[in-house]
Amino acid sequence: MATTASTRRQFLTLLGLSAVAVSCGTTATGATSGKGGTKTLRYQGWAGQVTPPELAEDLGYLEDGKLEWVGNTISGPQDIQSAATGQTDFGGAFNGAVVKLAANNAPIKAVISYYGSDEHAYNGYYVLEDSPIRSARDLIGKKVGMNTLGAHSEAMLDIYLQRGGLSPAQIGRVEPLVVPPVNTEQSLRQQQIDVAVLGGILRDKALAAGGIRPLFTDHELLGSFSAGTYVMTDRFLKQNPDTARTFVTAVGRAIEWSRSASHEEVIARMTDIVKKRGRNEDTAPLKYWRSYGVAETAGRINGKELQLWIDWLAERGDIEKGRVALSDLYTNEFNAGGGTASASPTPSAAKSGS
Incomplete structure (x- = not known):
């Protein structure tokens, strides 16, 4: 990719x-x-x-x-x-x-x-609980798993990175990857990706299992x-x-x-x-x-x-x-x-x- x-x-x-x-x-x-x-x-x-x-x-x-x-x-x-x-x-x-x-x-x-x-329906960008990723700058060189490119998830990621002060060149070093939604949580837990975009049922199911935390959400970025x-x-x-x-x-x-x-x-x-x-x-x-x-x-x-x-x-x-x-x-x-x-x-x- x-x-x-x-x-x-x-x-x-x-x-x-x-x-x-x-x-x-x-x-x-x-x-x-x-x-x-x-x-x-x-x-x-x-x-x-x-x-x-x-x-x-x-x-x-x-x-x-x-x-x-x-x-x-x-x-x-x-x-x-x-x-x-x-x-x-x-x-x-x-x-x-x-x-x-x-x-x-x-x-x-x-x-x-x-x-x-x-407040109930949102997409969150999740990392493992012990991940060192805490800010937009920490995403440089990291992989972000999402359902598709060029759509909602990538747009929210770009806005987050821009607000975090990253230059276009630095944003280009953050790697979005296409991962089927049903496999995204597993890919994160197996450390095949660094960040997982999760929403709705799949998000809440992953949160219930524990061991992950949000880096940011689209609701935090733009409200309802x-x-x-x-x-x-x-x-x-x-x-x-x-x-x-x-x-x-x-x-x-x-x-x-x-x-x-x-x-x-x-x-x-x-x-x-x-x-x-x-x-x-x-x-x-x-x-x-x-x-x-x-x-x-x-x-x-x-x-x-x-x-x-x-x-x-x-x-x-x-x-x-x-x-x-x-x-x-x-x-x-x-x-x-x-x-x-x-x-x-x-x-x-x-x-x-x-």
Whole structure:
């Protein structure tokens, strides 16, 4: 794995390459064909987890719609590329990856926030209890394991390093490595990596086992914020507006249900969902779930959570300034839930120390 900053940027550029080829739109085979539109939405899941759309379907919020699982992913950028190229009907990723894909002419729109950071749902950067790593400068020459490059985890790492006073050259000497989420804790404990990025169920399970401590968390860096959105292609939205509206509204309702229901009820339903789908998954870690971390009511997008990353990517030189217009990047048209969105962190939150 190359460690230079330029290699990281090359990876970020790759996020949008396939989108260039489909900048005029892609006709999906099967799910989005037919005069009457579709009631079936193809998607990728996450092993051992229940996503908001899966919860929405189980709660009956999709009405006459249904989800069609086509496999699992461990990468947000890969997931939204699959949506952009018509292999799936929606995909979700860190907002910076959404911005990057749009900057490469992908015909997509963000339609709802689906995860974020709060006091319960956050990504932490963990080291072994006896690790000498205590600061950003201690990370020079060290390996940081995360689920994918060019997405949320690498962005948070870069912000932390910038705030720690590291120069671009020094930041380039910190080595991010792709490690499947289910293997990240083990890789840290076996000292194959120096820092493990852990979130949600996997984080709390690792903390319960002991022997690790946080170096920093994304919640400490930026406070509570919605971090990722589901996207759909412009073509899908045009051809299937009713299905899109049902889907987006249902996901928003599921997010709100997860906030209002008791922890025991949410975990029981998630456990039942995982058992029913029969994918040979361990349900034990589900007891550690606490929150999806979405900041706004019903996942509505207020724009600031996307503008933050438009500015961050432009400052890094990963996208051309002015390349992405915020007004073209997202819509709340299909979300019938919620009222006025609450405030998200301002773009200056990502800039400080840069």
